Amino acid sequence: MSESRFLPNFEPIAPFSRLTDSGILDSGESPMSDDAVLEALRYMMLTRVFDDKATSMQRQGRFGTFSSVRGQEASVVGAASALDPTKDWIVPQYREFPALIRHGYPIENFALYFMGNPKGGTIPPNVNMLPMQISLAAQIPQATGLAWGLKMQGGDGVVITFFGDGASSEGDFHESLNLAGIMKAPVIFFLQNNGWAISTPRENQTAARSFAERAIGYGVEGVMVDGNDLLAVHEVTKQAVAKARAGRGPTLIESVTYRTGAHNTADDPTRYIDQQELEKWQQKDPVERIKNYLRSRGIWNENLEQELLDSCAAQIDAAMEIARNTPLATSDALFDHVYAEPPQRMLDQKRDWANRNGDAR
Amino acid sequence: MIEAIRECLGQEMEADNRVVVIGEDVGVLGGVFRATDGLQARFGKERVVDMPLAEGVIVGSGIGLAMSGLRPVIELQFLGFGHQAFHQIGQQVARLRYRSQGRHALPLVIRSPFGGGVRTPELHSDAFEAFYTHTPGLKVVAPATAYDAKGLLAAAMESDDPVLYLEPLKGYRLTKDEVPDERYTVPLGKLRVAREGADVTLIAWSAAVNVAERAAEELSEQGISVEVLDLRSLNPLDIVGISESVAKTGRVAILHEAPLTGGFGGELVATIQQECFYSLEAPIIRISAPDTPYPLGGVEDLYIPDVDRVVAEVVALAKASA
Numbered sequence: 001m002s003e004s005r006f007l008p009n010f011e012p013i014a015p016f017s018r019l020t021d022s023g024i025l026d027s028g029e030s031p032m033s034d035d036a037v038l039e040a041l042r043y044m045m046l047t048r049v050f051d052d053k054a055t056s057m058q059r060q061g062r063f064g065t066f067s068s069v070r071g072q073e074a075s076v077v078g079a080a081s082a083l084d085p086t087k088d089w090i091v092p093q094y095r096e097f098p099a100l101i102r103h104g105y106p107i108e109n110f111a112l113y114f115m116g117n118p119k120g121g122t123i124p125p126n127v128n129m130l131p132m133q134i135s136l137a138a139q140i141p142q143a144t145g146l147a148w149g150l151k152m153q154g155g156d157g158v159v160i161t162f163f164g165d166g167a168s169s170e171g172d173f174h175e176s177l178n179l180a181g182i183m184k185a186p187v188i189f190f191l192q193n194n195g196w197a198i199s200t201p202r203e204n205q206t207a208a209r210s211f212a213e214r215a216i217g218y219g220v221e222g223v224m225v226d227g228n229d230l231l232a233v234h235e236v237t238k239q240a241v242a243k244a245r246a247g248r249g250p251t252l253i254e255s256v257t258y259r260t261g262a263h264n265t266a267d268d269p270t271r272y273i274d275q276q277e278l279e280k281w282q283q284k285d286p287v288e289r290i291k292n293y294l295r296s297r298g299i300w301n302e303n304l305e306q307e308l309l310d311s312c313a314a315q316i317d318a319a320m321e322i323a324r325n326t327p328l329a330t331s332d333a334l335f336d337h338v339y340a341e342p343p344q345r346m347l348d349q350k351r352d353w354a355n356r357n358g359d360a361r
Numbered sequence: 362m363i364e365a366i367r368e369c370l371g372q373e374m375e376a377d378n379r380v381v382v383i384g385e386d387v388g389v390l391g392g393v394f395r396a397t398d399g400l401q402a403r404f405g406k407e408r409v410v411d412m413p414l415a416e417g418v419i420v421g422s423g424i425g426l427a428m429s430g431l432r433p434v435i436e437l438q439f440l441g442f443g444h445q446a447f448h449q450i451g452q453q454v455a456r457l458r459y460r461s462q463g464r465h466a467l468p469l470v471i472r473s474p475f476g477g478g479v480r481t482p483e484l485h486s487d488a489f490e491a492f493y494t495h496t497p498g499l500k501v502v503a504p505a506t507a508y509d510a511k512g513l514l515a516a517a518m519e520s521d522d523p524v525l526y527l528e529p530l531k532g533y534r535l536t537k538d539e540v541p542d543e544r545y546t547v548p549l550g551k552l553r554v555a556r557e558g559a560d561v562t563l564i565a566w567s568a569a570v571n572v573a574e575r576a577a578e579e580l581s582e583q584g585i586s587v588e589v590l591d592l593r594s595l596n597p598l599d600i601v602g603i604s605e606s607v608a609k610t611g612r613v614a615i616l617h618e619a620p621l622t623g624g625f626g627g628e629l630v631a632t633i634q635q636e637c638f639y640s641l642e643a644p645i646i647r648i649s650a651p652d653t654p655y656p657l658g659g660v661e662d663l664y665i666p667d668v669d670r671v672v673a674e675v676v677a678l679a680k681a682s683a
Binding site for chain 2: 118119121122123124125130131135138140141142143144145146147148149150152153159171172175176178179182336337338339340341343344345346
């Protein structure tokens, strides 16, 4: 109504997609080469192998509480595959295993972290990432500042930060989009709307019809993408990366997907998840969907699948072996790296703790 | 003192183009207390940045700036607004070096005025230092003199550890002392003997040092010789310096603006009784605000310990025996 003093309701937008649920590409050209799709699929399968292995180890008491990527593999890998690890940065939450591994974070470090060894937090010097973030949304301002700082120093690196629909209710999300818009920071806010924040459904996070449209309020571009469609996620993220690299500012990407696993290994989703809805999303499994796409291209078969699975399993087993053989942390791990120049009192404590715990020195 | 802070920021920005200043009203206005006056004109809008009013993202983006290779100095307009950024300061700034196993250094300084006595509106004047001294990974300094304000700020900016640099609201214009023109540093973690004495050790920091010195002057007229320690730095804490003084006097009073319970004075009492038990001739006393919220300006003089109260309590301490 033209005479209304109130802003109009936005028309609901549909997520951008390239593949049908059964993996058939639309009439356009694929944004990824077959080799690139195969590489991406391998990361998706690697993630599934890791998640299964880690979950079974957790049940045996050999692995800590952790969050699997199940159901969101295309979302995470599609985004990561649009990045250049030599200059782009990942500022993760905690459900982005394949993105971190592709960027160069060792699998054994990831495993050690969830086995409770602080050494797992070690980020190799050439790997452009921040530690995983457990405090929801706290990484988003950091990603914004990092992107702004890279730009200020004349670099063309881009920062992507991952978080969920739940985290987008935190003030840090809103403050960050606002600042990024002002500074035209080269940052991509990659919001994985997986339907759930532990047991809190998406409806309880916002009355907005999409998370993507929240960008408008901050003068930032938003886009909604089918998060179970590897090609669509890759395409949208690649465009956002190119835009940020060219100095045209941030993008909020809402990747619509579904957490078909538990929130983490301590969670029991049967208490709150609707079984029918879960089954509906399981039908849209992102791994099967991209395999179907490759089948339609005539480059997928049982042999190739087995070959890839075997190589993924070997890679995960080797990493887990390294993690298992890593000596348990001594009490020094409580103290090392807290300060550049530690206070004497903490150094005294470090010595006392070591003596009490019988470290050889 | 405010001039000393401003001069230091200018000199450091001149010497190192990685230094950037971000905060609310720090640009054109030069900060509500003028600590950054003229810096934007000298160094440009890229390096002296007026931020949107959101403390969480001011500190949080400062972390990102530091990780990108810059050396940010963040102005929190009042420490009372620090709670809006507390999750970024306590859980993020202070831990990221540790959480990344040393990969990410955080050479950032958070400057913030704190403490009362200047009739501010509500929620501007609390002395919240103890929240931050209970945050491993974060260094906390609180200069009392203009000389130390400049030298400690330079040291904080030089440090690869994050530093919370607390400025006495009351001392900004009141505190005047000689400040050399050239650049110098005052080491983090070394106290200053503000006044030598033999009978009682009176420990203070920031604006309370001035109160302590004036009380010591009055007490000397009553024949009580008070040694005033200006801690300058709460973390690292100069335990050796404190112990040397207590060994000499055997009597200790701790003076702070913050409420008693959970205040940093409690930490000092525990440390001194452990380090100096056999030197003590009387129980250690704490002279502080009551355990109540910081009041409106009309009654703040009743809240913050003043010279008369310090004199009375120290006279009693000088007579007390263990």
